[in-house]
Amino acid sequence: MTFSICVREDYETENGEQHRRFGVAVTTRLPGVGTLCPFVSDDGAVATQSLVNVDLGERGIEYIDDGLAVDDALQSLLNADDGAPQRQVHGVDAETTFAFSGAECVEWDGHCEGDHYTVAGNMLTGETVIDAAAEAYEATAVHDATDPATGPAAVTEDGDVEPLAKRLIDVLAAGDREGGDKREELPVQSAAVVVETTESYVVEPPYNDLRIDATETPIADLRETYDLAVQGYRDTLAQYEGAYEADSLDEAAD
Incomplete structure (x- = not known):
């Protein structure tokens, strides 16, 4: 009933600091997918879908945060899950990837794994949905494996790389253009994007x-919500950054 992507990106900031970020983006022809499927920390990212078992996401991230590899974490949870044949779960950690599609997931279902990302879906119009999503991400990926001679395709007018959240929304759009979720009789849909990073912000x-x-x-x-959130973030920094730095509203601009 869903398709989603989990990614890891290692990157360097303008001041030369090395950081890592994880993200999940997901969409489906049901309401509220953001409450059930994406789970992210600054140690890993997991998406649980098909017949959703939220424990796979919640406990999977907990295990990863405790130092367990994503494949060991998710496989151990699947081994204890009687409904595993109807589950689809995938994710990434600091070094590895994992993807699983149960034998009883509804066609078309499947997944793919890249060097630092995974894509999976079920109840889709076809495999091209997954292929298009993966290709869209690969074209804009920021990672230590990115070719420095060409760089990512998604850059701003100032030459900066687009934020991961925006690029993941573009991934969902690419998959949706290929057909996405095949259940056209269900008009009410939902989508979500979550990103965590080791980089700190005021x-x-x-x-x-x-x-x-x-x-x-x-x-x-x-x-549209993303664009408004970016605008609001910039406005907030312009108005209140001094107050946040001082932890006092006395420093807020008039």
């Missing part, structure tokens, strides 16, 4: 955790 960017819980145009609405 004010946490709100565009890194967004959900559209019920709409007929989830990806377009998620993109």
